[in-house]
Amino acid sequence: MxxxxxxxxxxxxxxxxxxxxxxxxxxxxxxxxxxxxxxxxxxxxxxxxxxxxxxxxxxxxxxxxxxxxxxxxxxxxxxxxxxxxxxxxxxxxxxxxxxxxxxxxxxxxxxxxxxxxxxxxxxxxxxxxxxxxxxxxxxxxxxxxxxxxxxxxxxxxxTLGLLWNKKIFAEAGITEPPATWDEFIATAKTIKKRTGVTGTQLNPEGYFSLPFLYGEGGDMLDVGGEKITVNSPAAVRGMETALKLAQSDVALKPATTDGYVAAQTAFKDGRIAMIINGPWSVTDTYGGKAFKDKADLGIAHVPAGSAGAAAAPIxxxxxxxxxxxxxxxxxxxxxxxxxxxxxxxxxxxxxxxxxxxxxxxxxxxxxxPAKKAFQESLAISRARPVIPGVGDLFVAFDQHYVKILRGDVSPEEGLNALAKEWNSKLLKNYSIG
The missing domain is CATH 3.40.190.10 (Periplasmic binding protein-like II)
Structure with a gap:
């Protein structure tokens, strides 16, 4: 997928x-x-x-x-x-x-x-x-x-959407999911303060970072112009938001091994209140102890960034x-x-x-309701770059994203290194920036 x-x-x-x-x-x-x-x-x-x-x-x-x-x-x-x-x-x-x-x-x-x-x-x-x-x-x-x-x-x-635990939200006195990443962080803080439940856990795969980049108007590539744009100022701003969230006290630290499974398990067990995931995860989520009542699962668009954009990959x-x-x-x-x-x-x-x-x-x-919600999310989604070998981009992306989320490098340093690696190994005909 x-x-x-x-x-x-x-x-x-x-x-x-x-x-x-x-x-x-x-x-x-x-x-x-x-x-x-x-x-x-x-x-x-x-x-x-x-x-x-x-x-x-x-x-x-x-x-x-x-x-x-x-x-x-x-x-x-x-x-x-x-x-x-x-x-x-x-x-x-x-x-x-x-x-x-x-x-x-x-x-x-x-x-x-x-x-x-x-x-x-x-x-x-x-x-x-x-x-x-x-x-x-x-x-x-x-x-x-x-x-x-x-x-x-x-x-x-x-595509990706925001999945949220309605029961935990209700206990925290919150009735609506966050519409922006700033609201996401604020919501996580309120939930932590009022219920003791951690807000979220990030999946440390590059694919799951794309809503942060899209939210600032960034992207991986400009295919028509043959440019690598993953380290653009907009993309860096998006990655700074991901880092801010990962290192906050309202998010479980991203797992560097089986990060997807770790985040999904925490959500369906009720240890976190929100997660970014796709429709493929819904059946598994319903099988978790936190969602014995399917009505407790809410699904909304991924949050928007400071540029006012909200988008997820297809x-x-x-x-x-x-x-x-x-x-x-x-x-x-x-x-x-x-x-x-x-x-x-x-x-x-x-x-x-x-x-x-x-x-x-x-x-x-x-x-x-899950299919209806993801149908609506498709309206704000976009295709990843359609080029031969697009999956190879994510092999390197995953590695650099993990380093950024751990704080080993700054978002700018990590994305610059990623752009150079793509350019030297996979996209030799592309320019950077």
Missing amino acids: RRGMTVAAIAGVLALTATACGDDGGGSGDSSGRKAAEDPQSVSGSITWWDTSNEAEGPTYDKLVKAFRAEYPKIKVTRTSVSFDQAEQKFKTAAASGRGAPDVMRTDVGWSAGFAHLGFLQPLDGTPALENPGDFLPGPLSTAKWKGVTFGVPQVTD GGHNYSVYRGSKNKDAAYLFVKFMSSAKSQELTATEINTLPTRKSAYTAAVTAD
Whole structure:
């Protein structure tokens, strides 16, 4: 959900790109899709789908595959569960060699640009796979594009929000969540004083620092201008807020090992009153002793910074079609079916995914207050930089963010060091600032 291409993965594939089919973008150069569009019931063949979701979600996707086969009996679908941690490298190795790649893959949004750049993905503009693109939320759809060409169909999306314990807030006499980071700190102090409960704990991953940067008008990169902006004055101000919070007496010290788990556990156990997290965490939160009554969980936008902006990063997954597939018509129909509003409504209600289609936010979906809240948060969210290897940026980001939160370096020193590392290893064609 938060990661993209790794350094090792890129190194292992670049030598193979000469065997990959195609350019950085553009049309498919074939007539695939015509039969699927004009006479879908006549399409036949077998396709393989690599599903990188977790084991608990498998039965719901099996149900959808069964429904697809009932509608298209001439198409056989094999759903193969592939470990998310291994899928990126496994797909690139198979696609580069031309052997063993799936027809359809569930692709993390951080992988799409890299796969497209290597020529492994089929352009989907104008194909039956990308049905009614105007129905997709703009943010998720933007993650599926590379150089103006659509290489994926948004499957599920996510973002970050402010999760808060309504029971603790009520005990402190507070009725509304904080709207700014200054209010966040003030709220945490009031809660600590009146209830003894610590306000929050920060997740020390760079991804979770982005609301602080966005809140000051900062960002990681200016992709169009090929500039590294993670150390801009605005970004430094945002990081200063994160440091102020981390080192205050109203926040548990960020854990440097399994920081995500530590913060999430503290929240669901009721040891902290607020946390920044995503929709994927809600089911786990409901399982905590502090939320036996689900109504005690509140969800709001991430707080705004001094610039008045509030924004969070967009994550999620896309359906991608392998450019070397011999059964593209069948693959297009499968992606079309799986990404339909009806299919997204089913997954949203059964396994708590967040839809990417506007029309999938039906009454049955928005009846869940968590989904409704995160739907609203998507309106203020933005895609991370859409470039090949975006996940590598976070490998270094995590390391420098931890140093900043520990006070080993100042925010300016830490972000300057991060910018230089990106420039020397990953973004050599970019300027700094």
